Amino acid sequence: xxxxxxxxxxxxxxxxxxxxxxxxxxxxxxxxxxxxxxxxxxxxxxxxxxxxxxxxxxxxxxxxxxxxxxxxxxxxxxxxxxxxxxxxxxxxxxxxxxxxxxxxxxxxxxxxxxxxxxxxxxxxxxxxxxxxxxxxxxxxxxxxxxxxxxxxxxxxxxxxxxxxxxxxxxxxxxxxxxxxxxxxxxxxxxxxxxxxxxxxxxxxxxxxxxxxxxxxxx
Amino acid sequence: xxxxxxxxxxxxxxxxxxxxxxxxxxxxxxxxxxxxxxxxxxxxxxxxxxxxxxxxxxxxxxxxxxxxxxxxxxxxxxxxxxxxxxxxxxxxxxxxxxxxxxxxxxxxxxxxxxxxxxxxxxxxxxxxxxxxxxxxxxxxxxxxxxxxxxxxxxxxxxxxxxxxxxxxxxxxxxxxxxxxxxxxxxxxxxxxxxxxxxxxxxxxxxxxxxxxxxxxxx
Amino acid sequence: xxxxxxxxxxxxxxxxxxxxxxxxxxxxxxxxxxxxxxxxxxxxxxxxxxxxxxxxxxxxxxxxxxxxxxxxxxxxxxxxxxxxxxxxxxxxxxxxxxxxxxxxxxxxxxxxxxxxxxxxxxxxxxxxxxxxxxxxxxxxxxxxxxxxxxxxxxxxxxxxxxxxxxxxxxxxxxxxxxxxxxxxxxxxxxxxxxxxxxxxxxxxxxxxxxxxxxxxxx
Amino acid sequence: xxxxxxxxxxxxxxxxxxxxxxxxxxxxxxxxxxxxxxxxxxxxxxxxxxxxxxxxxxxxxxxxxxxxxxxxxxxxxxxxxxxxxxxxxxxxxxxxxxxxxxxxxxxxxxxxxxxxxxxxxxxxxxxxxxxxxxxxxxxxxxxxxxxxxxxxxxxxxxxxxxxxxxxxxxxxxxxxxxxxxxxxxxxxxxxxxxxxxxxxxxxxxxxxxxxxxxxxxx
Numbered sequence: 102x103x104x105x106x107x108x109x110x111x112x113x114x115x116x117x118x119x120x121x122x123x124x125x126x127x128x129x130x131x132x133x134x135x136x137x138x139x140x141x142x143x144x145x146x147x148x149x150x151x152x153x154x155x156x157x158x159x160x161x162x163x164x165x166x167x168x169x170x171x172x173x174x175x176x177x178x179x180x181x182x183x184x185x186x187x188x189x190x191x192x193x194x195x196x197x198x199x200x201x202x203x204x205x206x207x208x209x210x211x212x213x214x215x216x217x218x219x220x221x222x223x224x225x226x227x228x229x230x231x232x233x234x235x236x237x238x239x240x241x242x243x244x245x246x247x248x249x250x251x252x253x254x255x256x257x258x259x260x261x262x263x264x265x266x267x268x269x270x271x272x273x274x275x276x277x278x279x280x281x282x283x284x285x286x287x288x289x290x291x292x293x294x295x296x297x298x299x300x301x302x303x304x305x306x307x308x309x310x311x312x313x314x315x316x317x318x319x
Numbered sequence: 320x321x322x323x324x325x326x327x328x329x330x331x332x333x334x335x336x337x338x339x340x341x342x343x344x345x346x347x348x349x350x351x352x353x354x355x356x357x358x359x360x361x362x363x364x365x366x367x368x369x370x371x372x373x374x375x376x377x378x379x380x381x382x383x384x385x386x387x388x389x390x391x392x393x394x395x396x397x398x399x400x401x402x403x404x405x406x407x408x409x410x411x412x413x414x415x416x417x418x419x420x421x422x423x424x425x426x427x428x429x430x431x432x433x434x435x436x437x438x439x440x441x442x443x444x445x446x447x448x449x450x451x452x453x454x455x456x457x458x459x460x461x462x463x464x465x466x467x468x469x470x471x472x473x474x475x476x477x478x479x480x481x482x483x484x485x486x487x488x489x490x491x492x493x494x495x496x497x498x499x500x501x502x503x504x505x506x507x508x509x510x511x512x513x514x515x516x517x518x519x520x521x522x523x524x525x526x527x528x529x530x531x532x533x534x535x536x537x
Numbered sequence: 538x539x540x541x542x543x544x545x546x547x548x549x550x551x552x553x554x555x556x557x558x559x560x561x562x563x564x565x566x567x568x569x570x571x572x573x574x575x576x577x578x579x580x581x582x583x584x585x586x587x588x589x590x591x592x593x594x595x596x597x598x599x600x601x602x603x604x605x606x607x608x609x610x611x612x613x614x615x616x617x618x619x620x621x622x623x624x625x626x627x628x629x630x631x632x633x634x635x636x637x638x639x640x641x642x643x644x645x646x647x648x649x650x651x652x653x654x655x656x657x658x659x660x661x662x663x664x665x666x667x668x669x670x671x672x673x674x675x676x677x678x679x680x681x682x683x684x685x686x687x688x689x690x691x692x693x694x695x696x697x698x699x700x701x702x703x704x705x706x707x708x709x710x711x712x713x714x715x716x717x718x719x720x721x722x723x724x725x726x727x728x729x730x731x732x733x734x735x736x737x738x739x740x741x742x743x744x745x746x747x748x749x750x751x752x753x754x755x
Numbered sequence: 756x757x758x759x760x761x762x763x764x765x766x767x768x769x770x771x772x773x774x775x776x777x778x779x780x781x782x783x784x785x786x787x788x789x790x791x792x793x794x795x796x797x798x799x800x801x802x803x804x805x806x807x808x809x810x811x812x813x814x815x816x817x818x819x820x821x822x823x824x825x826x827x828x829x830x831x832x833x834x835x836x837x838x839x840x841x842x843x844x845x846x847x848x849x850x851x852x853x854x855x856x857x858x859x860x861x862x863x864x865x866x867x868x869x870x871x872x873x874x875x876x877x878x879x880x881x882x883x884x885x886x887x888x889x890x891x892x893x894x895x896x897x898x899x900x901x902x903x904x905x906x907x908x909x910x911x912x913x914x915x916x917x918x919x920x921x922x923x924x925x926x927x928x929x930x931x932x933x934x935x936x937x938x939x940x941x942x943x944x945x946x947x948x949x950x951x952x953x954x955x956x957x958x959x960x961x962x963x964x965x966x967x968x969x970x971x972x973x
Contacts, residue, residue: 118537153608154440154597160611161593161657162876165586169615172589175596176612179605207524211429214436221439221597222372222816224878286942305537306425319336319523371826372815378829379811379875380658383804387833390807393814394830397823439815440598442660504724554973590876643960647865650872657875658808741973742861755772755959 104285105278108230108297109237115301119238120245122305124312129246129262131253138258139193141311146186147205148307151213153179155220155232163225167280171225174273192257207317208310212303219296226285230293233277234300239265240274322503323496326448326515327455333519337456338463340523342530347464347480349471356476357411359529364404365423366525369431371397373438373450381443385498389443392491410475425535426528430521437514444503448511451495452518457483458492540721541714544666544733545673551737555674556681558741560748565682565698567689574694575629577747582622583641584743587649589615591656591668599661603716607661610709628693643753644746648739655732662721666729669713670736675701676710758939759932762884762951763891769955773892774899776959778966783900783916785907792912793847795965800840801859802961805867807833809874809886817879821934825879828927846911861971862964866957873950880939884947887931888954893919894928 109116119125124141127133156175160168187197205213220228243250243265250266253259264270285293309315327334337343342359345351374393378386405415423431438446461468461483468484471477482488503511527533538546545552555561560577563569592611596604623633641649656664679686679701686702689695700706721729745751763770773779778795781787810829814822841851859867874882897904897919904920907913918924939947963969 115537150601153604157593157597157604157608157611160615161590161597165615168589168593172593172608172612172615175593176608179596179601179608207429211425211432214429214432217436217440218432222435286940288940288942302535302537309536317520318527319333319520368819371822375811375815375822375826375829378833379808379815383833386807386811390811390826390830390833393811394826397814397819397826504722506722506724551973643865647861647868650865650868653876654868654871658871738971738973745972753956754963755769755956 103278103282104287104290104293105233105281107290108233108281108294111294112234112298112301115298115305116238116241119301119305119308120242122308122312124308125242125246126249128258129242129249129253131255131258133255133258135193137311137314139195140314142186142189142193143195143200143203144206144209144307144311146190146200148209148213149178149182149186151216152232152235155216155228158217158220159225159228167225167229167284170276170280189257189261204317206310206315208303208306208315212300212307215299215303223296224289226281227289227292227296229277229280230285230296231300233274233281234297234304236277237274238301238304240271243270321496321500322505322508322511323451323499325508326451326499326512329512330452330516330519333516333523334456334459337519337523337526338460340526340530342526343460343464344467346476347460347467347471349473349476351473351476353411355529355532357413358532360404360407360411361413361418361421362424362427362525362529364408364418366427366431367396367400367404369434370450370453373434373446376435376438377443377446382502385443385447385502388494388498407475407479422535424528424533426521426524426533430518430525433517433521441514442507444499445507445510445514447495447498448503448514449518451492451499452515452522454495455492456519456522458488461488539714539718540723540726540729541669541717543726544669544717544730547730548670548734548737551734551741552674552677555737555741555744556678558744558748560744561678561682562685564694565678565685565689567691567694569691569694571629573747573750575631576750578622578625578629579631579636579639580642580645580743580747582626582636584645584649585614585618585622587652588668588671591652591664594653594656595661595664603661603665603720606712606716625693625697640753642746642751644739644742644751648736648743651735651739659732660725662717663725663728663732665713665716666721666732667736669710669717670733670740672713673710674737674740676707679706757932757936758941758944758947759887759935761944762887762935762948765948766888766952766955769952769959770892770895773955773959773962774896776962776966778962779896779900780903782912783896783903783907785909785912787909787912789847791965791968793849794968796840796843796847797849797854797857798860798863798961798965800844800854802863802867803832803836803840805870806886806889809870809882812871812874813879813882818938821879821883821938824930824934843911843915858971860964860969862957862960862969866954866961869953869957877950878943880935881943881946881950883931883934884939884950885954887928887935888951888958890931891928892955892958894924897924 124133124137128138153175156171156178160171160175162168163171190197190200216231219231223231243262247266250259250262253262281293342351342355346356371393374389374396378389378393380386381389408415408418434449437449441449461480465484468477468480471480499511560569560573564574589611592607592614596607596611598604599607626633626636652667655667659667679698683702686695686698689698717729778787778791782792807829810825810832814825814829816822817825844851844854870885873885877885897916901920904913904916907916935947
């Protein structure tokens with residue numbers, strides 16, 4: 102069994118709750134209230150700003166092959182992905198200035214700083230392990246609920262979700278997994294599991310934060 | 320008005336809620352249930368492990384004078400402070416192994432990773448600004464509630480709290496403030512305020528986490 | 538006078554020696570022995586691997602605007618530039634495996650680690666200041682010797698040098714300068730000067746290393 | 756054979772040249788001209804400032820046990836060791852201000868930035884591997900030449916050298932070696948060797964730099 106397969110199994114109890122989280126279900130069925138989707142998009146925009154920082158940290162430390170991939174992903178996220186998000190914001194009637202002026206919610210900040218700490222203090226492979234649950238779980242979510250999606254009448258939601266069922270997206274997940282499977286040392290397996298499970302918990306908490314539209318307690 | 324005085328004022332709405340948080344009041348009056356105190360001590364032990372990491376990051380980047388102070392604090396925390404905590408754990412009937420095996424609560428992890436991210440990605444002075452609310456608010460708490468403390472019958476709580484009313488502790492706070500006041504550039508004032516307020520919010524949330532004995536949602 | 542103009546003036550005594558270094562003169566006139574050019578290209582290939590690490594470190598810490606530019610440059614260097622170098626290596630009858638197996642010379646390693654240390658321990662703007670002399674001096678060299686280049690009969694050298702007289706290249710230098718001029722704090726001016734002069738000295742020493750084909754003393 | 760024993764063997768060709776370098780021989784016999792010793796001490800003072808930065812970087816990333824040791828060493832170097840150096844400077848008729856105003860020589864800067872880059876971008880154990888040749892070779896030098904030292908008439912040199920034949924010093928080397936032997940993964944052995952040999956070469960070049968009293972080429 103590959104290392105990433107082991108990681109996936111170790112976090113299975115968390116992933117089951119992710120795959121069927123009410124936010125996910127209502128997003129793929131189309132029933133999700135628009136204000137919750139808007140909330141999610143604003144949070145995710147901030148999350149994206151952290152993703153490219155994390156890939157930059159990984160690129161600064163990794164060997165050439167992984168560094169190149171990390172830079173490609175960082176660059177794409179800081180350009181293409183950002184541009185896509187800005188288009189989506191426009192469709193939602195929001196301006197970028199508005200979004201940037203909103204303080205990210207506590208759970209989002211906690212998740213982002215967990216990723217940055219891991220990528221700053223640990224090895225590049227530890228960093229990829231921390232980032233993987235985000236990429237991979239979106240792929241599994243889209244795969245699991247693609248029938249529901251085909252009946253979804255909310256064009257915005259459908260367009261958003263389609264990205265995650267493409268072959269390109271599946272190949273990206275496989276590529277990230279291969280870095281871990283090929284270069285990850287079994288010496289670090291227990292630590293990888295801990296990181297993978299923690300990041301998976303944050304994925305769950307991120308959906309939950311969006312569903313309840315979490316705010317700061319003060 | 321000194322820079323740190325401005326920071327303190329900017330976070331005043333948060334500090335008022337810190338100074339009179341029920342956990343704080345009950346700790347200084349002696350009414351705090353022991354299981355809440357135990358919970359707090361276990362969380363704080365983990366927090367201490369992050370503190371010395373943060374001071375190490377600051378020392379790795381700072382000029383000699385600040386680096387030396389940061390190393391002194393890091394070293395003291397990793398040795399004397401740790402030893403004091405272990406004694407306290409013994410008095411509470413807990414072993415170190417027990418404590419280390421407990422996963423820190425979400426709010427604690429969020430706070431710790433906020434500090435690490437700030438110290439890893441920002442300048443040494445930004446790092447000190449992030450660490451200051453912890454040191455400084457404990458001093459203000461102890462000062463504000465020292466009369467209450469003199470009537471507190473719980474020896475454990477009194478012994479714990481006494482540290483924060485010593486001249487040595489007050490001088491430590493002043494020393495940290497002086498680094499910011501002397502070397503902090505006014506160019507960074509708005510960013511310093513944001514960091515100081517965020518770390519103050521985390522202080523509030525840490526007391527709250529301990530009062531409700533927060534656990535992971537999954 | 539802009540901050541970068543001041544930096545340029547402060548290092549003028551070094552730049553004069555760079556602009557007329559025998560390696561530079563012979564490269565632009567075409568008289569440079571091919572084995573010296575080959576030596577230079579192998580060293581520069583390794584230097585390039587450091588450049589993208591430095592831009593990654595800068596991107597991990599910078600605000601969005603600078604981070605995006607740093608990522609663009611890092612990504613271009615790790616892909617397009619690398620590919621160009623590999624083509625050039627082929628023309629020189631060298632394989633990539635050969636090049637990668639050669640240990641970089643002491644001066645090159647010293648320069649690379651100076652850049653990495655600066656980008657790892659200092660602010661993003663300090664990092665750009667350290668990287669600027671490389672970009673900028675190549676522009677000045679090409680500008681100063683373009684007449685000589687027009688009479689150069691060595692196609693390889695001409696093709697290599699042409700890059701540095703394009704408008705795109707000039708615009709890149711201006712863009713890097715603008716980040717420093719707009720975001721650099723005058724508070725840091727003396728430190729910027731020290732970094733700019735040191736990196737300029739390393740530029741001079743890099744040409745010199747290539748001219749004498751430096752090797753390790755043991 | 757322990758991992759560090761393997762590292763020592765892999766660098767044996769370099770260590771032989773270190774152990775009998777003219778600077779080392781003349782220092783232990785007492786024949787070394789005082790101006791060369793002064794030059795060395797000034798360079799070493801700067802080197803010390805880098806050592807505590809490196810241990811700080813290691814402490815920021817290591818597990819508790821290694822972090823505590825790294826902090827202890829960093830703190831001792833930033834305080835006791837620094838104070839010892841200042842006393843020595845006084846005996847040599849130099850003030851601290853003088854020393855601090857001298858720019859470190861190129862070889863020293865190259866060595867320092869190599870250590871910082873390694874400690875900043877690699878794992879804590881990689882960092883210890885980079886720092887070990889300095890500690891360990893001083894121990895072997897002192898052991899090899901202790902008879903010569905017993906006939907050395909230069910009190911300053913004798914006092915300086917005595918540190919490196921104490922049991923405390925030998926125990927420190929053993930402790931650093933144990934971290935590598937216990938926690939170093941065999942997965943990283945080839946990289947460890949490369950780092951150990953490079954740092955050993957820098958040790959040799961540092962003695963050489965001091966013997967020729969190296970200056971900047973411009």
